[in-house]
Amino acid sequence: MRILPALIGAAVLAACASAPTPETNVTAETKVQTAPFNAASHLWLEEVEGAEALAWVTAQNTRTLAELEADPRYAGYEAAALEVLNSSERIPYGTVRDGFVYNFWQDSVNVRGLWRRTPLASYANETPVWETIVDFDKLAADEGKNWVYKGADCFRPKAGGKYSCLVSLSDGGKDAVINREFDLEAKTFVDGGFVTPEAKQGLAWAGRDTLLVATNWGEGTLTESGYPFIVKRWGRGTALEAAPELIRGKETDVGVWPMTMELEDGRILEGAVQAETFFTSNYFWFPEGESAPVQWPIPPMVSINGVYKGQFLFSLQQDWAPEGQAAFKAGDLVAFELEQFLTTRKLPPVSLVFRPTETQAVDGVAVAKGAALLAISDNVIGKVLRLEPSAGGWTTTPVELPGTGQVGIAFSDDNETTVFLSYQDFLTPDSLLNYDIATGAVTTLKSLPAKFDTAGLKVEQFFATSKDGTKVPYFIVHREDIKLDGKTPTLLYGYGGFQVSMTPGYSPVMGRNWLEQGGAYVLANIRGGGEFGPNWHQAGLKLNRQRIYDDFIAVGEDLIAKKITSPEHLGIQGGSNGGLLMGVMLNQRPDLWNAVVVQVPLLDMIRYHLLLAGASWVGEYGSPDVPEERAFLETISPYQNFDASKPYPVPFFVTSTKDDRVHPGHARKMAKRFEEAGLPFYYFENMDGGHAAAADQTARAKRSALEFTYLARQLFPEAKQD
Template sequence: MASSGSAIRKAIGRTLAPALLLRSANAFSAGMAPPAASPAATAGDPHVWLEDVLGEKPLAWVDEVNKKCIEHVGDPKATGAYRRIKSVLDSKEKIPHAFRIGNGDGSRYYNFWQDADHVQGIWRRTSLESYKTKEPEWTTVLDLDALPPPTTGTAKTWVWHGSTLLDEGPDKPADRALIRLSPGGSDADTCREFDLNEERFVDPVSEDGFALPDPAKTRISYRSRDEVLVGTDFGMDGSTLTDSGYPRVVKSWRRGTPIEDAVVVFEGEQDDIAASMYAYHDRGHVHEFQLRSITFYTSKYFYRPLTVDGIAGTTCDEETTPFREVPIPEDAELGTFADMAMVTLRSDFEAPGGVVFGTGSLVTLPMSDLMDGDWTGAVSLFAPTPSRSLSGTTECRDYIILKLLEDVKTRLEFWRFDKSSRKWTRQDGGEDADVPVGQDVSVSPRGRDSSADNALWLFRDGYLVPDTMEMASAEDCCAVTEPVKAKPAMFDADGLIVEQRFAASKDGTKIPYFVMRREDVVMDGGNPVLLDAYGGFEISMTPGYSAGVGAGWLERGGCKVIANIRGGGEYGPGWHQAALKENRYKCFEDMEAVARDLIDSGLTCREKLACIGGSNGGLLVGNLITRPIASRLFGAAVCQVPLLDMKRYSHLLAGASWMGEYGNPDTDDWSFLRRHSPYHLLRHDILGKPEPGDDGVLGGATESTDAGWECPRTLFTTSTRDDRVHPGHARKMVASLLEEAGPGRAPRVLYWENTEGGHGGAADNSQRAYMWALTYNFLAKELGLEE
């Protein structure tokens, strides 16, 4: 829900998650020292010095191992894979996704675009009529390549982090925006106010424009034209941040006043993940929320209703309407639609009056009733089944559109809201409500103001099906559409098929997975296969067109497999919770089951099977190459921007924010975290290195104690600019493999660290092409594919 607190919380969650991919973000940007290492956590760790991200000695080590990596794999820029992937990324035939700003005659469709001519990118606009043509006439609004370069650490380029619009209600123009730019791709970014009419930044001195030039993990949004709500590293000393390095203090900042005079309006707790505050217009109603993100999955909401005149005429600190805590479970998500509350449940909930709503349900009731604890009028718009889950929601003026997954196959469901009766009516979907295996469909409002009308963009794609974009309407459930854009095939998919299979995990749970392969492939165990998964943070791995996978891997004869293992969200919150904390091993067992199934089916063999994963998926890969069973199932691996030292993770950058997912290593949780920490499994179980701590031992031996262990051939990649998952994880693991395991037990370990890119690993198309060409060339070399 675009204007809802739920959407804002989800956006915050995506940023906090190590996916997709501070104490403090500014430790890199401001040259601060790295976090102090506790004696218990680092005793006996000879590689802890590599946690000094910008230290001269660690960077020299990075330079040395980077060179050895390129010497072995070869210069990616000299290969066909680089040229193919770069051409795909720079292609002017990609669909330029655009969304309307403004609702009147002067509205325009805006798009952010990168190609070979616009390396850092441009923000541009056009009319709808022009956008619908094959070659729209674009007007550049902001050219990032024309800006003076950043001067932060190793950053050399700006990375677009998006815009936040001024919203004064449906009858007022959106003529101002807050533009966020990141130096080098870090999560920490800068912010400046932008005039959409004059297409220029608003000067902070002569015109009192809002500006935050120092990179930080900031949360900022308009409350009214002359007031913003901002949470940041006030003073740049960390005192207003949580232990996770995110804003703890929110202030009301009035136009024309220095940030030092901003007034505190909300504070979270020190051990919260973050505190935020936001106000917005919603179909004639105005809502204001305060939010304490206590853990990754629990929050406390505080609410007050406002009026259009009230929010425009009274600043946040002067508003007398009190906030009240919203009486919902702490693990529920909350949004609004007009004056209705939209509550998404992550556990079973018995509402006042005795009605029970199940885990994964979406429930709606009047916001005023919710605040009074009256659930008699509550309606469930969605209730899950063992095979069916709610993947996401989209809203337009009169509709909520539910995106549902049935065994990881998409279906859209439309619900219409009647303002006069405050009733919801389910409407049947059009002919295209269901999609084939390996394909996907989604919708979004055409405008940044989702409440303006019922017009939608309808998107379709699939693993082998290029993106298309159509104009549609929620009023007929997208039954009648107008094609607008279609991406041409970016790789040769002739003869390729997608199939869905299921593997039985160790406990009998059926694990779905998708296989992309040639239809005439011989099942003789000789096919190179790349197995990809994530398995965390309730993130679903759903079908989507990846020209990079196609050009870099499928065209060369490789097979690609996507595993929907537990820890993700493919079957709702329960699927995710099945692999939380002490049950983390379930997602590793799921991967082992899929790998065995691929081998037993004759599609591949151990020598031809590789795994790949990034961020939380990097933790997954780290466990696969150190577990006694998994390490014998894979011949190669790619471990990207990973978590690996689970004793230190909560003390490094944003790590403390993920304790709801993994556990707290400074408590008794270490007894199970120890079994999921690849760095410890390697050094202490496999290699027998001492593991002293305050109590004499950090943990007991695990099943990874294996005298016959040999590391699969592995490429590790990360970024110096990653201020979400500390690059020290990958650095230390590689150092141990190279120096302590040695070539006898780790025959081929390669490492590549980009000096830019943030958690995504790359800052522009050239860097992305380099990273992926290196990855696919490594895999091709190890699994026996030709260039």
């Protein structure tokens, strides 16, 4: 089954004075007194590639790079990050197609990357023999383009034959892409094949010669969020503009996307998903030969997981009481007989597949040829269960794993019997595991050597008490012999939104550039995330969002109360929605931290819905056009609540010119407020990279080195600068 919502939910002047050199301590007496704030005065910074805006960005980049790159620690941080990111000792995760493993690979030589493949037997070896499919450095050079590979969608009918593929290419890492048909056997783009113009788009194969397409069809065909709301059926050999329309949503939708399901007997169900908000959707099926779509009889807040042994699986993000049937709870995984629905067009009896406990959450379901697997989080520890329907209901069988860390289903496909799992934790490098469908056995296919020194390190889980009494878990990685004297440099990371879970993961860059230097790392599992299911997320929506910020503050205060660290040595970091979290923390508790890394952030919450994809997130944050919700947003919006009289720590803003999801204007305008107030700050805007703020390993290493240099200067006692 293919569902293609291009959503995340889900993250930089001539004749103008630059900010003063960042300092560690700035008193209120040194701050510039400014006139009453006029937000309209900064709108020029929203012109992404405006000459004046880019001149200001260049000046800030130049100033920040000059200072941080001159720090004696910078070169070592960058070298360590490059060594890790470009190392050949990385697991080449991939997709299995017809006996081959396909993988995308970047290193110091292949900066833009290779799309390559190797036979399954070779893949199992320590040094597989790879065959290059596309060299993206060469492709970009030959075509004079700034191509960034964004993935491939391949289709082959269950009856057999060769694969048909679409390769997605982005200009500089943007979400907007073009799609070009590719021949895997000939290893070339198909002459006269399917090609789409650049847009934020969704496509789904409905057969070898048919695509369902949602794209920018011209003026008036995009939602307020900048996504398409019209789906058409495009046949091979016909003009895209002439494709017949299948369904049309509304401009106020987040977007409408194509969806296809290939059933076990080879039939392909064509359909679409109309995302009315980021979290609510209507699902439609287009019966062959009929003009009107049929809506699926499921609630609006669900995640569709696939079809296994004729059972249509979906997980609930809301409580649901189907008429005449048992009631289900948010977080439940449920199913019904698909063929019965296709025949009657009515909801069949719904069965409960799995109900998580209060400390569990459904992370995902994967269907392979002959097995269905369920990944869950249990008190933020990953587990995998095998699912089977029976006359007495569904059964679950635990899959044996090597430890208690983060587990994911790295690959499964209903056309393939191969299943790959991934495992890691804070101190254990990635392992790629093979799950044998026939026996249920798990074997290690590949594992990485240690990339940083873990001797003397330990991981603990604690619970902080939030303002309303809620227990908020967090992990901390630190030295076993840590002195509880409040002097340990500590980096606290948080996100808190869109039901995205923060789970234990192995980070060699963090290990080398922070943990080996004596720092502690903390991962907060605050509300807004998905660690404990839909209710944990929904507890922090819209007018309740302050709970998320109270949770994060509680974790920071708990670290200080335990004397692990102190405000002088405590830094925080977050990106995208986590960048908003960082901005709020700057305003609400500037006294609690001495370093704040604000990555690809949302910061102007009064205009966010007018910038790029912002309108798609009103279901998370609330709408500035709704008086009650605007009134709340005005109390938390970092940009509007900036106050030059506050004892701000020196922040570091990181964004990307090519980010067409979260507008770089957010970071630009907030930094401008610091500049106008005469307050120190760092600012770096990568001219490429999209929402990741980096499109290749070299750029990722540079950004990381800048951030760790900044953190060291702010948090390590010996790092104070004269």
